[in-house]
Amino acid sequence: MVHIASGSSGRRLPGGTFRNPRAKSCQSLQNLSCYSAIIPNLTPENLPPPRQPPEPPRPAPDPIRAMADEAKAKGNAAFSAGKFEQAAGHFTDAIALAPGNHVLYSNRSAALASIHRYSDALADAEKTVELKPDWAKGYSRLGAAHLGLGDAASAVAAYEKGLALDPSNEALKGGLADARKAAAAPPRRAPSGADAIGQMFQGPELWSKIAADPATRAYLDQPDFMQMLREVQRNPSSLNMYLSDPRMMQVLSLMLNIKIQTGPQDSDLPQTSSPPPQQPKQEQPETRAREVEPEPQPEPMEVSDEEKERKERKAAALKAKEAGNASYKKKDFETAIQHYTKALELDDEDISYLTNRAAVYIEMGKYDECIKDCDKAVERGRELRADFKMVARALTRKGTALAKLAKNSKDYDIAIETFQKALTEHRNPDTLKRLNEAEKAKKDLEQQEYYDPKLADEEREKGNEMFKQQKYPEAIKHYNEALRRNPKDVKVYSNRAACYTKLGAMPEGLKDAEKCIELDPTFSKGYTRKGAIQFFMKEHDKAMETYQAGLKHDPNNQELLDGIRRCVEQINKANRGDISQEDLQEKQSKAMQDPEIQGILTDPIMRQVLMDFQENPSAAQHHLKDPGVAQKIQKLISAGIVQTR
Numbered sequence: 001m002v003h004i005a006s007g008s009s010g011r012r013l014p015g016g017t018f019r020n021p022r023a024k025s026c027q028s029l030q031n032l033s034c035y036s037a038i039i040p041n042l043t044p045e046n047l048p049p050p051r052q053p054p055e056p057p058r059p060a061p062d063p064i065r066a067m068a069d070e071a072k073a074k075g076n077a078a079f080s081a082g083k084f085e086q087a088a089g090h091f092t093d094a095i096a097l098a099p100g101n102h103v104l105y106s107n108r109s110a111a112l113a114s115i116h117r118y119s120d121a122l123a124d125a126e127k128t129v130e131l132k133p134d135w136a137k138g139y140s141r142l143g144a145a146h147l148g149l150g151d152a153a154s155a156v157a158a159y160e161k162g163l164a165l166d167p168s169n170e171a172l173k174g175g176l177a178d179a180r181k182a183a184a185a186p187p188r189r190a191p192s193g194a195d196a197i198g199q200m201f202q203g204p205e206l207w208s209k210i211a212a213d214p215a216t217r218a219y220l221d222q223p224d225f226m227q228m229l230r231e232v233q234r235n236p237s238s239l240n241m242y243l244s245d246p247r248m249m250q251v252l253s254l255m256l257n258i259k260i261q262t263g264p265q266d267s268d269l270p271q272t273s274s275p276p277p278q279q280p281k282q283e284q285p286e287t288r289a290r291e292v293e294p295e296p297q298p299e300p301m302e303v304s305d306e307e308k309e310r311k312e313r314k315a316a317a318l319k320a321k322e323a324g325n326a327s328y329k330k331k332d333f334e335t336a337i338q339h340y341t342k343a344l345e346l347d348d349e350d351i352s353y354l355t356n357r358a359a360v361y362i363e364m365g366k367y368d369e370c371i372k373d374c375d376k377a378v379e380r381g382r383e384l385r386a387d388f389k390m391v392a393r394a395l396t397r398k399g400t401a402l403a404k405l406a407k408n409s410k411d412y413d414i415a416i417e418t419f420q421k422a423l424t425e426h427r428n429p430d431t432l433k434r435l436n437e438a439e440k441a442k443k444d445l446e447q448q449e450y451y452d453p454k455l456a457d458e459e460r461e462k463g464n465e466m467f468k469q470q471k472y473p474e475a476i477k478h479y480n481e482a483l484r485r486n487p488k489d490v491k492v493y494s495n496r497a498a499c500y501t502k503l504g505a506m507p508e509g510l511k512d513a514e515k516c517i518e519l520d521p522t523f524s525k526g527y528t529r530k531g532a533i534q535f536f537m538k539e540h541d542k543a544m545e546t547y548q549a550g551l552k553h554d555p556n557n558q559e560l561l562d563g564i565r566r567c568v569e570q571i572n573k574a575n576r577g578d579i580s581q582e583d584l585q586e587k588q589s590k591a592m593q594d595p596e597i598q599g600i601l602t603d604p605i606m607r608q609v610l611m612d613f614q615e616n617p618s619a620a621q622h623h624l625k626d627p628g629v630a631q632k633i634q635k636l637i638s639a640g641i642v643q644t645r
Contacts (some may be wrong), residue, residue, distance in 0.1 A: 002409070064429045066103075068097035071427070074569030075107060084114040097429065102138065110142040115233065118148035136166035144176045150181035206255070211385065213254055219247055220385070271614035284415070317347035321356065328360060336360045350378040351386055351394065358397045367401040374398035388425045396431045397423035403438050409449060412442035456486035463495060471497045490520045497529045501536070509533050524554040531563045538587060540570045571638050591639035600632045601641070610642075 028443030030404040048502065091108035098104060109124035124144035128138035139162030146155035159176035163169065193432045206229075206335030210216045219225045228242045229251075242248045247528040324339030347353070354377035362372035377394035380386075399418035406412045419435035422428070452531040462479030510533045516526030528551025534543035550560045573579055575588060591597045600606050609623045623631045636642040 012331065019270075020315070064097050067429065067432070068094045070099065071097065072104060072107070075111070077109055079107070079114075084111045085110040088115070092529055095425070100131065102128045105131065106135075106137060106141050109145060113141075113144050113148055115575060116148065116188070118145050121145040122149065132167060136162040136169050138146045139165070140169070140171050140175055143172075143179060147175070147179050147182060152179050155179035158184055172627075175418055181535075187433075191470050195364060210251060214248075216251055222247075229504055234240045236610060250296065314350075316558055317343040317350065317353070320346065321350075321353060324353075324356060326361075328356070329364075331363075333360050333364050348380070349384055351381045351384070351390055354380070355390065355394050355397060358394070358401075362397065362404070365404075367405050370401040371398050374401070389428075390427035392422045392428060392431065395419070395425065395432065399431075399438070400434060403434070403441070406445075409442045409445040410443070412438050416442065429461070451487075452485045453489075456482045456489055457490070459485060460489070460492050460495065463492075467495065467499060470502075472502050477498050487520055490516045490523050490526065493519070494523070494529055499534070501529075501533055506533050506537055510537075521551045524550055524557050524560065527553075528557075528559045528563065531560070531567075535563065535566065535570075538583075538590070540567045540574075541635065544638065545565050575637060586638070588641065594639065597639055597641065600636060603632075606627075606632055613642075 038282035041627065054619040058601045068431060071090050071094035075094065078084075078087035078090060088108050088111040091104050091111060095101070096109065103487045105124045111119075111129065112121040112124065121141070125138065125141035125145045127139055128135070132138055141160045143158035143162070145156040146152075146158055155181040156176060159172050162248055163176065164170040167171065181538065207220075217250065225245075225247050226243065228248060232242065232500070233238050239248075243252075252542045261465065281630060287438050304491075309473070320339045320343035324336045324343065327333070327336035327339060337357060337360055340353050340360070343353040344357075345351075354373045358370040358373040358377070361367070361373065366547070374394045374397050378398075380389055381394065382393045395418055399415045399422060402415035405413065406415060416435060419431055420436060422431045455515065459478045459482035463475040463482065466472070466475035466478060476496060476499050479499065482492045483496075486492070493516045497509040497512035497516070500506070500512065510530060513533060514527055516523055527546055531543045531546040531550070534540075534546060534554050544564060547560045547563040547567065551564075556558065609629060612623065
């Protein structure tokens with residue numbers, strides 16, 4: 001710690017500096033037997049704080065995590081709006097991007113439980129607890145799923161585990177009360193009749209079965225039918241209300257795997273005054289349900305020859321696809337093409353055969369064939385209402401082929417547009433990466449296409465004329481155009497740096513001067529420009545270093561030598577105190593903001609050296625034998641922190 005003794009015989013200079021009157025004047029560090037350190041305001045209260053270690057660089061934004069957060073936000077919004085199926089879909093997309101995020105599984109469990117898909121909700125809740133066993137909310141999801149499945153005992157255990165982690169959680173307390181109440185209640189009878197049949201509409205296989213059957217696929221496009229299905233899912237006992245609709249009977253037949261006759265028309269019924277004998281058959285669906293619910297009907301399912309043939313063709317197509325995949329992995333592309341083509345001939349309702357063949361065409365360099373297959377896949381996929389991820393895959397492969405075919409910057413436009421369309425179908429990280437690569441390639445090509453050294457020289461000359469006429473803004477415009485035509489012309493950077501200097505835009509000029517040195521370290525003009533700007537910014541020590549670096553490449557350059565002379569004059573002038581109080585304070589203020597200066601002043605060894613210079617200058621000679629210490633002292637002298645007499 002440096003202390004200035006209040007009883008010292010020395011006198012304080014302007015700016016809080018301290019001079020030892022016993023020291024003799026000297027001209028350089030080589031004669032520091034007559035050296036006196038003048039350290040402005042160097043007291044414990046105003047010493048710069050110890051330099052903190054630099055903050056670790058912040059990680060670059062993760063595009064995959066950003067997409068996962070976006071999908072999660074959409075899921076939360078859909079859940080809040082009561083659109084639980086849509087919310088579950090968004091959470092599924094987020095999980096695909098961030099499979100280790102326990103919150104996503106928890107949210108999807110809540111969404112699935114809201115649509116009574118308790119088995120799936122239980123699986124997600126168990127995954128949540130597995131990923132984050134100390135998170136109380138996971139046990140809340142687990143208890144709700146168990147309770148929905150009728151397992152009250154397991155629900156009680158789950159809620160109790162959650163309360164052990166968070167005893168004040170109101171949601172867990174309420175869930176535990178409900179679970180205990182359900183456990184104490186007498187067991188309910190299994191659903192029967194229409195309720196039992198209605199339970200079949202709760203499973204996730206409902207939609208896939210309807211979409212796969214040609215006879216029921218069109219129903220998914222009918223809003224009134226979709227409304228009926230959702231009502232039955234919410235309230236299974238409401239099935240009786242819709243059994244008169246032949247579409248509902250058709251779906252019921254599909255779910256039961258039996259062929260239900262809808263019965264003759266009213267005109268076929270015999271007219272009689274007595275009650276119809278079929279009246280007891282009104283309970284037939286309930287009786288049938290009791291028989292069907294435990295086990296399927298023993299009667300063989302009626303399958304038409306056409307349906308049997310269709311299934312056989314699909315099975316054969318899948319085998320051909322698997323053979324194609326095996327050939328693709330072996331890089332036997334011709335054989336893979338043959339297998340995928342055979343699969344397409346057997347089954348044209350699966351667009352994965354087209355997208356797989358398109359991938360092979362990319363590997364073979366047959367980009368036009370790839371584009372044709374991708375266009376067919378998109379068109380056919382929309383006809384079949386295929387999974388949007390499959391459509392996105394087709395568009396991504398088309399964009400890849402278009403990027404491969406691009407020969408100029410404009411050719412990339414259609415590839416970029418195709419990638420963007422793919423992202424609207426499904427936001428896939430691979431597609432996003434390919435889009436970024438295409439945009440970068442387009443930009444690079446645009447720069448290459450615009451490159452013209454001859455036109456760049458013409459623009460530079462126009463800028464020089466404007467500079468001579470002192471029209472600096474106009475000169476900068478011409479220099480800008482010259483750099484667009486030739487971004488590696490060091491002369492243009494040097495000339496533009498001179499313009500910025502004239503306009504007082506020192507940071508911009510310094511940046512251009514540094515660019516000169518970066519492009520051509522032997523270009524002397526870059527050093528003179530940079531040194532001049534640093535000199536005008538009163539950073540004389542830095543300007544000195546810049547001029548000295550330039551002299552290593554051009555030892556006889558007069559501008560560099562003159563620059564060093566001016567810097568030495570200013571540094572010596574400051575050391576002698578021949579500058580105004582305002583200039584001294586400004587110089588010292590800038591120096592104290594320099595991390596290197598702060599590091600020197602907070603270094604315990606250097607602080608002891610500075611104390612020796614103040615209290616015993618003759619003993620300071622020993623410290624100067626260390627080249628590192630001498631260099632740091634010179635740095636302080638150049639910055640105006642230490643002055644010599």
